[in-house]
Amino acid sequence: MEQIGFDFGVEAPRKLTKVSPARLATFEDCPRRYRMSYLDRPSPVRTGAWAHSTLGAVVHNALRALFDLPVVKRVPQRAMALVAEHWKDAGFEDADQAARYRARAKAWVAEYVEHNDVSVDPVGLERWVSAPVTLEPGSGPSLIIEGRADRIDQRGRELVIIDYKTGRREPDEYEARSSQALALYAVAAARTLRTPCYQVELHHVPTGTIAAAEHTEQSLKRHLQRADETAGDLRLATDTLDAGGDEDVLFPARPGRRCSWCDFRPSCAAGQEAGPAAQPWELLAP
Template identity: 55%
Template sequence: MSVPPVSVGGMGSDQLEMPGMPRRLFPATPSKLATFSDCPRRYRHAYLDRPTPPKGPAWAHNSVGSAVHAALRSWWELPLRERTAGAARQLLYGVWSTAGFRDADQAQRWRSRAAGWLTDYVGGLDPAEEPVGTERQVAATTERLALSGRIDRIDQRGDELVVVDYKTGRRPSTDDEARGSAALAAYVLGVRRTLRRPCSRVELHHLPSGTVAAFDHTDRSLANHVRRAEDTAEDIERATEALRAGEDADAAFPAVPGRQCGWCDFRASCAPGRAAGPQPETWIFLAPEPADDEVAAPVPR
């Protein structure tokens, strides 16, 4: 299933391959592939259009997730004796952003809420159990892809490594989500190739609920994920070649309108996206607070 990486140093992305040379691998991240699968138009805006179209507003739920992830990464970087719940809270306060929140009061309430999650979460960790990696970049190759990605945390459990992904969304993660996550499957392949260690288990740690969703990959489940990823990459290459050959950009990369257009970064540059529905408030994807009377919102992927 894997082949050695192909060296393309100094070659332009549109340069022809030499006869007899291996086919150039498609450079991919889980986010890149997911973007095209969700909406080819959004992929074009994000990865091909230059200059990149201006992005929309910041979202409060992303501010929460970014701060929690950054605090946990920094917590593991502290000396062992300093890895306390209080330190985790202070780290969160240091990176907290009010971007996307309705007002300062809402941002303050959510900062306190996120600090509570961290207090509970690190209270269940053994500070002395050093992760194999935090925010670790890994990579792997398949017959068609050069995959890469960054993992929140890699743990050692016995003789195997475990991929850990932090979640802060409004609902707990499920085992089916762990099984179906293309990103987690790519991380397993990356750990195996980069660290040369056995790795099959993936876990989604949902801090708000304190729950863990997990799946143990097999060679078959990983092969299924690889096949789907390679199919997506082939579709991307086909669309890109059509664009280079002169096809209309909107035809080569069509929009897929739907409720997801409400939180698309490139909504302002996409007429079908704007027509799909109104722009939601930037804090709507936060879980309802006890005093909130806001209508429950759909959950972005």
């Protein structure tokens, strides 16, 4: 099977928009948060660190460092030591809570190494991938998708996108298949590394769950079409803002439950009115 049935042209008749999965997800979730994250200068006041983000970063960094080691050193004990080396206490309630989650994180990565094949060298760790995308035959690319994938493996003649998760909920096949981020990484990795990529996986480190999905050209194209639509809205709002448009009209707030733990809550009245502020450790996996 050859990937991908999209025309990756090099001549663009219109302004290209560079987008990452994070930028697209932020704009879809809350345009105001997108503006504050990527456009406002100086950057608005943010909250402090979140414990769940700290925990996720530590686990990601430890597993990345593990795969940088020779195969003979990729053992549970070394994985636990890497958690300790990368550990930070930012966002935790106190030293006792931080110590409990440090111990949990050590156990998670040790079990991950114990129960998964870590003897194969990935073709990418925190690898930056990028691809221009053309959806209409005969036209130039309308956007460039880019981003940094947690891990890219090669199995046989195809690539596999792997994303680590440390949150409360175990992912399933539907989540893996519906993830726009994973789909865009698959397209970009195929272009960057010139190797077909259809398989995507979510590795939930706390439980050892691996949620996998196999994409087709049609399913990848649906994700690209959605990304292209969002990128078009984003580009129009940004260009209109640059021309003097009203920032609150172009990038409206979308108040909701997530406002309780939004990084920009201190700078957003609508978010503050949506509900009480969450404690920095409330989203930790139980």
